Amino acid sequence: MKDQFDSYYAKKYTVKERNKVWEIVAKKHLTIFQPFIKLLNRQSPNSSNHKDMNQNYDIVPYPNIPENTEFRSLNYAIKVYQGAQITRNWPNPFEVDFLKIEPNDVATILCRIGDLIIAHAILDTGADDSLFTDNIPEYLGIKIDKKNVHKLTGTVGDSQSIGTSYNVPITIGTEEDFITVIEKEISVIPTKKD
Numbered sequence: 001m002k003d004q005f006d007s008y009y010a011k012k013y014t015v016k017e018r019n020k021v022w023e024i025v026a027k028k029h030l031t032i033f034q035p036f037i038k039l040l041n042r043q044s045p046n047s048s049n050h051k052d053m054n055q056n057y058d059i060v061p062y063p064n065i066p067e068n069t070e071f072r073s074l075n076y077a078i079k080v081y082q083g084a085q086i087t088r089n090w091p092n093p094f095e096v097d098f099l100k101i102e103p104n105d106v107a108t109i110l111c112r113i114g115d116l117i118i119a120h121a122i123l124d125t126g127a128d129d130s131l132f133t134d135n136i137p138e139y140l141g142i143k144i145d146k147k148n149v150h151k152l153t154g155t156v157g158d159s160q161s162i163g164t165s166y167n168v169p170i171t172i173g174t175e176e177d178f179i180t181v182i183e184k185e186i187s188v189i190p191t192k193k194d
Contacts, residue, residue, distance in 0.1 A: 112171040114140045128153055131187040137165050150187050161187035 002022055009018055030037070108120040113132070116139060129152055137144050148164040164185050171180040 109172060113168060114142075116140060129187050130183050130185070131159075131161065131189055132165075133191040134162060134188050135191045137168075137188060142168060144188050148185075152187060152189070159189050161189055163188045 005022060005025070006018055009021075013021075107123045109123060111118050111121045113136060116136065118136075129150060131152060134144065136142075142165045144163040144165055146163040150161045150164070152159045152161055164187055166185055168183045168186050169180055170183055171178055173179055
């Protein structure tokens with residue numbers, strides 16, 4: 001582990017700085033792994049009773065047991081810990097089928113298009129396009145491209161656009177918490193007269 005640490009920081013720091021940082025890191029890991037190190041010092045890795053104590057682990061034996069200094073014990077404990085194979089009994093995998101339900105709901109929100117406040121804008125979960133009625137671009141002075149016409153479908157019903165408006169800023173939210181999006185294309189439908 002120290003070799004990896006040294007090779008990673010070799011270009012940025014001197015040997016003295018790296019050793020000082022490594023001592024701090026090693027002391028912190030010694031504190032964390034102290035119970036594990038004591039357990040390893042009490043029992044050799046080839047002992048058969050480690051499976052009785054740690055039923056969830058198969059400890060992979062380490063070929064050469066390092067000298068019993070604190071830093072070498074830490075490295076050994078980390079390597080054994082990393083090499084431990086946790087065995088778990090997961091249930092057999094099963095297939096998940098997601099329901100494909102057509103969107104069929106509407107909601108209303110307060111929004112602002114330019115300086116026009118729309119108290120009840122309809123969010124149609126079944127719509128395939130953004131749209132507004134022709135009185136909105138007329139009020140705001142936004143051009144309508146009457147050559148770009150779409151057939152529209154949604155929960156509210158099917159319709160035919162009379163054109164498209166481009167780059168329309170729409171603000172959603174309150175004065176303190178809001179978001180403004182620029183809608184690149186909005187289909188324009190005729191206003192229904194009551």
